[in-house]
Amino acid sequence: MVTIFTRPDSMFDTPTHYCPGCTHGVAHRLVAEVIDELGIKDKTVGVAPVGCAVLIYNYMNTDFVEGSHGRAPASATGIKRSRPDLVVYTYQGDGDLASIGAAEIVHAANRGEKITVVFINNAIYGMTGGQMAPTTLPGQKTTTSPKGRDVNHIGYPIRMAELLATLKTPGYIVRSSLHDPYHIAMAKKAIKQAFIYQLEGKAFSMVELLSTCPTNWGMTPYQATQWLKENMLQYYPLGVFKTPEDE
């Protein structure tokens, strides 16, 4: 009898506080599995965001710093520049990274900081109760856009991966999804590659993960994965947008 799948060592046994079916748990597990596989548990520092994942340090068995709202890349820059031997990653949501922290992420990417950013894009503000985020899809109903997002009034959603891929500084920018097992495997590959680029000291890396928020979307978890597949994948195409080898 061989155990082929179990909780990774880099995660504590604590049950998470997330709503049923929230893919934050999957994203935590993928990061923990990658840290285990690369054997960097003892020299990894994470930076926690403000958002649903604010309590991530209760679940991950690595060192953690709590960043101010949106300023996780700035905290990570400080850690990485003072201790280049450590592996530093931030774990941020879309309200944190794409809205209030847009300047920090753009400039961290532009300076080419050797950090890894795991960006969870679920098209809504989850923790505060389902308000409209910069990544909310056109026509999507939220508590602050009850008639659907009006693109003439608010504009179109931000595609952070494409935005950061336009920068000249080398970087590894990839978008993946968490709606079915195949894409979860692809997402894990992307996260692993992002950490490898950081270990090699090559480039800034960001992995955008399309994620679900069943509670605030008002769906069952399975319907939410199908909604993501039908709607979000049209607007946010998956793929690798930039690698350090590109010039």
Added chain:
Amino acid sequence: MPNVIIDKDRCKGCELCVHACPQKVLEMSKDLNVKGYFYSKPVHPHKCIGCTMCAMMCPDTAIKVEVYGTRYRYFAY
């Protein structure tokens, strides 16, 4: 034969594993767990092929998969 072990008190009853399973091994229980959710359980364990897709979808790391001998996989993980 593969063995799917579900920690029923970690389960939050999201049913993602039930939809992910290609062999329809899992179903939702009629009983409640300690958190008050209907948990998922393997009702047809003999059909399991050990693909670990249920465990990959589980957001709460409640599923553990054990196998004897050869492991069959749909894709590299």
